[in-house]
Amino acid sequence: MLSRSMFAVVAVLGATAVAWPPANPSLPMADLGRMSEMSLLDIERENGCVDDGGGDGVLRVERAGTLAAPAGGAGAAADPAGAAWPPTWASTPMRGGDVPPARVVSDPYPILHSVAVDTKNERVFVSDPNRHAIWSYDRRAASRATEAVRPLTGIRGPATGMMFVAAVTVDPERQEVYSVDNDIGDRLMVFPYEATGNVRPKRVLQVPHQAWGISISRERDELAVTVEGAREVVIYRREAKGNDPPVRVVRGPKTGLGDPHGVFLDGVNRELVVANHGNQGGRQPVPGDQPRRRGGPLDAGRGTFTGGRFEEPSLTVYPADARGDVAPLRRIQGKRTGLNWPMAIAVDRKNDEVAVANNGDGSIRVYRRTDTGDVAPVRTLKGPRTGIVGPMGVDIDAVNDELWVSNYGDHTALVFARTAAGDVAPKRILRNAPAGSPTVGFGNPGAVAYDSKRDEILVPN
């Protein structure tokens, strides 16, 4: 059977309308229509994300004419010699120029990736790859009707260094919030809880390319980061920064790691739990415990060519101090598990369960922590009443017996009773956009095609 992991996410956009997510094509278009009148660069500038002193440093190109570089502009700013850049462009006739778009399809609101709840300080943090931000809310906040909830803090802007931000996690004792960049950025950033606006991170750690998940173990004073393409879990000291090398790496064919995403470093049960999409690239990961690239001075080199393959998604469990090419202690995998693009995971040490944001079928699946093999979940949250759409993040609040879900396919974080199952409504909804606002779903998009038969534009994520 083919798993959902084989399929690419492709947003299909009509020439003038958004049809993503496909399950909800009737969403209103008013906000996106407004975007067509605005320059995204202006929006970024208004939000402090482009630090160019009002645009004087930007090369000005006039439509249907010659290029004009302002004095002291692009060339001077970018090149110490003061030469215009690119050379000869200023004197070369070119068609086009600084042309405003006829239409723009974009989402002006945050799109939620991961969620992390802190019961000690009554806060919840979410990461937002759309606007390159981390937002925080009061843990008890909720939308009363259709309105968005105002965040307590929003970390966003050029000083933050955040790019294609992926997972977020928190350290309640030290009141620090951690986030990691995925396909562009290759950095892990740490901010104090009260940071807001265009602020520098407290610490920055270079991590391998395609990092996705983060987990902190207070008991071990370590943090774990998953890396998609390298199929590895990289463990650092909690306070690592700069180019500090990892203390160990789990990688190699015995590990069963395949395009790993969610991770939980469980210092209580002394285990490392990883959610795998199952994708195996064309080169076998180099066995060992050295960093593959970046994040350290060593390079483990290129692995043996084996050809790519799709394996079934899985949860794999290792000893917390595992290093190198080690087989998992347990593996939840198979048709009965229902795993399908498992994203973030959360281990509930109090109730001995593990919750999975199962993006591929829009569900949350909960397993016993010690389950292994082809086992069905003990509970599944799924259905139209749940409001779960493209879940990316999950967290468990064992103090208040609640389960948090962050939706990538809707502008919401949802709070359920911890033991909720089936097609039930959430206890609370935390909206970051007015209800009904469409989510375009772009996340670091890299290509586009035109379907001339349907007059549609295709965008892979």
Next chain:
Amino acid sequence: MHGIFYDPVHDEMVVPVALAGAVLTLRGGTTGGEAPIRVLQGPKTELVQPDTLYVDVRHDEMIVDSGDDAVLVFARTASGDTPPLRRLKGSHTKIRNPYGLTIDSTRDLIFVANRTETGETRESTDGILVFNRTDDGDVAPRAVIAGPRTGILKIRQIVIDEPRGQLFVTVKNNVEFYDVEAGRFTPWNPERTGFIGVWDATDDGDVPPRGVIMGPASGLIWPAGVAINPDTHEVYTIDSVGNALFIFEMPEFFFRKPAPPAPGAGASSGR
């Protein structure tokens, strides 16, 4: 995913899956979790981490970036663990980390958007490599569009308007330059926002583009993908920092009278 191709002749959508060393062909208009029509994957394919591809419907072939500094040519309908028909690979080809591919089936040319930039310096020798369509092995490109006058830094997708002989190219024009010690935190460089450049298919050397979309009014920051609709004179681009799709109306880019379509060249403009 960094690539996609729509084949209007066979009504198919083709995508590379970098993390699984695969190429999937899906039915046109597919939605949800529909299974692919074909899966190309396995050790014989030589696919490591394919990022981009293009389909030549006239010659019924498909070119794919191997993810290992090579361009592989397969039969369009290749499926399973099938070896490539031809490959461009080796030091003479200069191929390194392609981010875009396109084919001029009339002039029998392959264009490779070549990414030599490593992120460690702020300049690059990124460029467009041009090969004969049937080249095979470690052969030198017949032309190279690269150099400071091109403005190409961090090149991405490329698509040809075959009847008019024009290449549309996205250039991010920016390296991810983040230096904590130097106090530089801006994740993208506003002094060098990206652009869409238009070159002739016959261009060679260090030549500026003949057309450009760039500047604050355009809204482009890091344009990553490009597609065209010559019938409406529209240029589509997707911006990976702005997370936005831009539609530009650019009649000045489609001013030339198109050459008559070659037999079977249904996707000549990359549509």
